[in-house]
Amino acid sequence: MASVTTEGLWDELTLSEAEYRRAGARYRQRRSFRAYLFVLPYFLPFLVFLVIPAFWSVWLSFNQGGILDSAKYVGLDNWRAISSDTELTGAIKNTAVYVIEAILLVFTLALVLALLLNRYRTGSNFFKLALYVPLLAPAVLVGLIWQFMTNFDFGFINLALDGVGLKRLNILGNGTYALLTIVLAEVWRGLGFWTLYFLASLQNIPEELLDAARVDGARGLQRFRRITVPLLRPMLLFAVVIAIIANFQVFDTVYVLTQGGPHESTSTLVWFIWQRMFQFQETGQAYAAAVLLLVIILVLTAISFWLLGARRRREA
């Protein structure tokens, strides 16, 4: 008796293949629809304020006109204008020098400090906090602080030079020193971040690996080269990419410290863009330079992935 009822119920519950497929499709549709509701609040501003402006910039690099008046299509005129612009080549050169110096310096110092903090844990919290403090200051303020530090009459650096019997320097009046000041200001501000970043990466390395190497007789430097560095590689890749993207956009300190001077010797790419856009009203050229900046960043990111990611792929 009981078995008969069950069979009947089973028949009622079983779906034909078509019905089954339709129900499945309906379920998936509802599921996707709900998922889209979750991403919509992000993607609406994302499209409007990020994707569209990016493409718009590319389009406007082929146009001419002020920021507020309507744009006029001029073909490749802007691109031709900036390609023979020595101010732009100068700005690219300055930016490249700045980026290379700043990244090499900050990564070396940060890695050394991270290794020390990783090895000597007593009191490391104090040092971590101290190194973090410059990060709390906006770059604008950092610029002002460094302007104060490099002041000819009462800046710390000149007082120190004076103290040891050397001649005072007009630091921001000299192109080479001025660019170096911007490098040092940004390194000073970023050092805490990268130290903590590398420290976190180092602490991710399993202790057993290093212990095993020690037992096998690997010396300190060997352990660093053969174990720490290869394991840090993915972290380093991320760090290099982030640092390139961030440093190529250096602007705030330039704005406060030098305004691109003296004689454009500290003019960087974003400074050039800003000047053309809002001071000279050469918006088309500014857009072209901005798109160029985007391309440079894309290419350098790709190269970093290729250089630092290649080994990883081969190992895996």
Place this chain on the structure above:
Amino acid sequence: MADQGLTVEEASAARSAAEFSRAARRDQLVRFGKGLAAYLVLAVFAVIAVGPFVYLLSPSFRKSFELFSYPPEWIPHSFYTGNFGTILNETSYLRWGLNTLIFATSVTVITLAIDTLAGYAFARLRFPGRTLLFALVLSTLMIPTAVLIAPLYIMISHLPDWTHSGVNTYPGMIVPMVCSPLGVFMMRQFISTLPEALVEAARLDGASEWQVFRKIVLPLMKPAIVVLGIFTFMFQWVNFLWPLVITTTDDMKTLTVGIASLQGQFVTDWGVISAAAVMTMVPVVIIFLIFQRWFVQASMAGALKQ
């Protein structure tokens, strides 16, 4: 190595007690010296990091012309507070501070809300185009702000008046800054580390997607939310380029834009400028010391989420 041919007894006999203790002492000395050098290096960099801020305290309590005195006076002999008075009375400093607070807080709150939702969808929900959309988000990480500011400025300045969100308005400043790709990435990475079984169990119990998110996932995300919150807030607190472009009136400036404008207004008045710097840094350092653990975690988040 040299001892290899000898038995244990012979070896220990060969190495006299004096020799042994000398070696041990030398070893100890080397280790002590290394430690000392390490802490010396750390101390030097700690001083370099904090020193300039301490250095600024002195001129902020002095009249500007006293800076030129020679030999330099490091400690002010009179305690002059006029610089702070100048900042408060002759500039809109407090208003700038308030603007910064409104700007950074609003961007942070909106970012947290939309990034957690999107991060959850990317980590745990299935929908067509998921991989593609996420790749799109990640690829925009590389777009420099300089590419975006002018189109954003054009957009904002063409908004009709009735929206009350044009140039020199809070919405006009805030809304274009809310779509950081990094936030979605961080949230997705974090949610991926949460046990999937938890979500499955809730679903089997008949919870809707929203309930799963609200009741199960969100409470577990507190650490990630704090970290992204600090990250976003700090990013906007130092933001300069966008507020510089989108604010033209003095009473809508943020602190960064305001501080930069002091330079023009008080050209050589370093007493006033350092007073502004001190007023800016003191509250931030206090907040930092209270929430230090989270700040440090925020900057490590990138490294830990690989």
